Amino acid sequence: MPPAxxxxxxxxxxxGVSSALSKTAHSLTNGANGVSGVQLAELDASRITSTYTASxxxxxxxxxxxxxxxxxxxxxxxxxxWTVKEGWHAPALQxxxxxxxxxxxxxxxxxxxxxxxxxLYRGYDGKLRLFRANLNAARMLNSATRIALxxxxxxxxxxxxxxxxxxxxxxxxxxDEPGSFLYLRPTxxxxxxxxxxxxxxxxxxxxxxxxxPRLDAPxxxxxxxxxxxxxLASGDDTIRAWPGGFGHAKVGANxxxxxxxxxxxxxxxxxxxxxxxxxxxxxxxxxxxxxFVVWRTRSGATELVTAPLDRKIILxxxxxxxxxxxxxxxxxxxxxxxxxLDIVERNIQMDEIVQAAGDGRLLEAFAAGTAFFISPVQExxxxxxxxxxxxxxxxAGPYTKQIKTWLSxxxxxxxxxxxxxxxxxxx
Amino acid sequence: MPPAxxxxxxxxxxxGVSSALSKTAHSLTNGANGVSGVQLAELDASRITSTYTASxxxxxxxxxxxxxxxxxxxxxxxxxxWTVKEGWHAPALQxxxxxxxxxxxxxxxxxxxxxxxxxLYRGYDGKLRLFRANLNAARMLNSATRIALxxxxxxxxxxxxxxxxxxxxxxxxxxDEPGSFLYLRPTxxxxxxxxxxxxxxxxxxxxxxxxxPRLDAPxxxxxxxxxxxxxLASGDDTIRAWPGGFGHAKVGANxxxxxxxxxxxxxxxxxxxxxxxxxxxxxxxxxxxxxFVVWRTRSGATELVTAPLDRKIILxxxxxxxxxxxxxxxxxxxxxxxxxLDIVERNIQMDEIVQAAGDGRLLEAFAAGTAFFISPVQExxxxxxxxxxxxxxxxAGPYTKQIKTWLSxxxxxxxxxxxxxxxxxxx
Numbered sequence: 144m145p146p147a148x149x150x151x152x153x154x155x156x157x158x159g160v161s162s163a164l165s166k167t168a169h170s171l172t173n174g175a176n177g178v179s180g181v182q183l184a185e186l187d188a189s190r191i192t193s194t195y196t197a198s199x200x201x202x203x204x205x206x207x208x209x210x211x212x213x214x215x216x217x218x219x220x221x222x223x224x225w226t227v228k229e230g231w232h233a234p235a236l237q238x239x240x241x242x243x244x245x246x247x248x249x250x251x252x253x254x255x256x257x258x259x260x261x262x263l264y265r266g267y268d269g270k271l272r273l274f275r276a277n278l279n280a281a282r283m284l285n286s287a288t289r290i291a292l293x294x295x296x297x298x299x300x301x302x303x304x305x306x307x308x309x310x311x312x313x314x315x316x317x318x319d320e321p322g323s324f325l326y327l328r329p330t331x332x333x334x335x336x337x338x339x340x341x342x343x344x345x346x347x348x349x350x351x352x353x354x355x356p357r358l359d360a361p362x363x364x365x366x367x368x369x370x371x372x373x374x375l376a377s378g379d380d381t382i383r384a385w386p387g388g389f390g391h392a393k394v395g396a397n398x399x400x401x402x403x404x405x406x407x408x409x410x411x412x413x414x415x416x417x418x419x420x421x422x423x424x425x426x427x428x429x430x431x432x433x434x435f436v437v438w439r440t441r442s443g444a445t446e447l448v449t450a451p452l453d454r455k456i457i458l459x460x461x462x463x464x465x466x467x468x469x470x471x472x473x474x475x476x477x478x479x480x481x482x483x484l485d486i487v488e489r490n491i492q493m494d495e496i497v498q499a500a501g502d503g504r505l506l507e508a509f510a511a512g513t514a515f516f517i518s519p520v521q522e523x524x525x526x527x528x529x530x531x532x533x534x535x536x537x538x539a540g541p542y543t544k545q546i547k548t549w550l551s552x553x554x555x556x557x558x559x560x561x562x563x564x565x566x567x568x569x570x
Numbered sequence: 571m572p573p574a575x576x577x578x579x580x581x582x583x584x585x586g587v588s589s590a591l592s593k594t595a596h597s598l599t600n601g602a603n604g605v606s607g608v609q610l611a612e613l614d615a616s617r618i619t620s621t622y623t624a625s626x627x628x629x630x631x632x633x634x635x636x637x638x639x640x641x642x643x644x645x646x647x648x649x650x651x652w653t654v655k656e657g658w659h660a661p662a663l664q665x666x667x668x669x670x671x672x673x674x675x676x677x678x679x680x681x682x683x684x685x686x687x688x689x690l691y692r693g694y695d696g697k698l699r700l701f702r703a704n705l706n707a708a709r710m711l712n713s714a715t716r717i718a719l720x721x722x723x724x725x726x727x728x729x730x731x732x733x734x735x736x737x738x739x740x741x742x743x744x745x746d747e748p749g750s751f752l753y754l755r756p757t758x759x760x761x762x763x764x765x766x767x768x769x770x771x772x773x774x775x776x777x778x779x780x781x782x783p784r785l786d787a788p789x790x791x792x793x794x795x796x797x798x799x800x801x802l803a804s805g806d807d808t809i810r811a812w813p814g815g816f817g818h819a820k821v822g823a824n825x826x827x828x829x830x831x832x833x834x835x836x837x838x839x840x841x842x843x844x845x846x847x848x849x850x851x852x853x854x855x856x857x858x859x860x861x862f863v864v865w866r867t868r869s870g871a872t873e874l875v876t877a878p879l880d881r882k883i884i885l886x887x888x889x890x891x892x893x894x895x896x897x898x899x900x901x902x903x904x905x906x907x908x909x910x911l912d913i914v915e916r917n918i919q920m921d922e923i924v925q926a927a928g929d930g931r932l933l934e935a936f937a938a939g940t941a942f943f944i945s946p947v948q949e950x951x952x953x954x955x956x957x958x959x960x961x962x963x964x965x966a967g968p969y970t971k972q973i974k975t976w977l978s979x980x981x982x983x984x985x986x987x988x989x990x991x992x993x994x995x996x997x
Binding site for chain 2: 212213214216220239241242243244245246247250251252253254255256258288289290291326328330332333335336337338339340341342343349351353355379380381382385386387388389394395396397398399400401402403405406409430431514
């Protein structure tokens, strides 16, 4: 496993979640922050204090414009402060509201900030579920320490996430609306009120829960048929990430610098940038999602191909990882109806995609991530050429559709699976 | 001039500052932010409102620990809000204090933030001066638009900077303490309370003025003699910037990801990282400063060498530019006492420095930037080798010393020069 990969020792399952969530003695805080000889407090979800809102807010109607605007949060948030001298303070569940930061705060100048994105699902069996949230918590630890933010035991973050979901989930994801979800955003920022360019001495971890639109639903084209994503391949003057950089970490620094290119792509009618790397135009990510293609090789094999993690220039996506695991378990053998998929993690050059499309060997392509879930790609514009990806009646191809259905069934409790972590609701 | 370079049309001089500060009709706001057909308000310093503090704070004593902590700001700050619908709101001079940001604010997640660093000097002639602040204002525009933050006329930002200096300078830089300075930090952050990964719809520009320690003063070694900077060359697993990235822009995303390496360097006894790039270990920046060497070539010429701007992986430093201009004007011809310097902007490989040091041809090295001013380098540790840079009795070599003196004389009004912009003080 490359160093960028998620720590699989924290792969909690639904069944094992209670025992595994017992406090682990990580003692990470001291080691990672350079204060030796002092026992600093660890992040400890059991010390949480709760203050409930006196002004509960209305839940927006499904499909309303506020949801598309991505600016409605639920009634509460969780915060936990850290200082280099004392370690982690007791976390607090409190009413959602503004943060007060000094204008000198490190995170406002030096991008000392990282985050996670995951969803809380209201299942068809009436239960609330997270999907492999243990992987998000572990990745957040990797991201935080990449930018000199404090370490913590991922299981403690997971407990805080579950506490917020247990509190606000029942109201904001009503039982009579199965198939709906909210978006969780654990965030950590350096809050030092001092301009020195140095490791932060203060930080704030917080978790918020927001209304979020479905981004994987196909848009409807001018002819009334559903449309897949249209991607614009990045030019050679804009590179998202580089070996030795931080493209594998979910840190703020990967996003702001991508927005100009993304804005230009949208203006030109594309949904996202397809980020390329190197002289051979290797495909890395689609927007902020991982990218997959399904093609037939010249020797007749059918492959599911995605970029590898070894150069640390792409995110080790939870959806990416889940797609690979499911295909390995369920789609690698040919059946009567379906040809088995060979899984290949390697650098894909744009020329290979162009050739496969030209030969009629390009079968499907999709973006995979939490926000966009599994979104079929219909077109890639690369240096003056439009590459069309076949779509069945404007919808995802059969492999993409099958993978998406399996994942969705686990998320919404149609299939009981260890990846679906049930959240006990607070009454 | 490469695209990364500062717009020299805004090179204001002391003499020309009043006329050049007249409002320019840039109309940048509309163009850069994609709202067409609507006349948005430009940043306009003349619309400023002023609210003075009712609780003025004490000025720390020179040399006190609060100054070293870099967390004391002056009594006031300037803020200006921008929205995509209206453009720039009227700026406000107001008491220094915390900002209120929603937990969803773009700058806390996506590093949609940029800044500038410059100093306000109390001259030996009793006057307050900025040093080429027009270049900082122009660079801030470049940085802002690189990360999809709104455009503005740099001259308006310069007027806001001067307003803050005029207000707080008289008290915080007393006339009876010539040779002192404060540090200015113009900052822009995206304040959108929405999690969408997209061009910001709201932003806040602010300018603060802080007490700042002298970082160019030599530290005193164990033997009581002054010490130059000790630099640790970066390993090949960490790079600061890459072509097609944003290393030339003063955006937050260049800083947070550098802090782990910097923290390790400090723990190992070094002052800063010397950032290398590429298979040939080319020298780019020293910490957050530009890097210069003076060496003798094998053919006997004496060269001042620094990395070029063309790949856009280093900052187009105001101090860097000023060093090059002064040396070109004043040190390029040999005199009776001094051999003239050839100026060379090109990639320097570490092997060349190692060889020059081994041959006795490495004469001087220094870091150049606003925070560290001109700081002589005494040692570079590169892959197991300590490269010693000659220092005269532990102090800067003669070229470094001469350059530093010239710059300092302009900053503190010992030499009247167009680069020194006098700030009229508000009584």
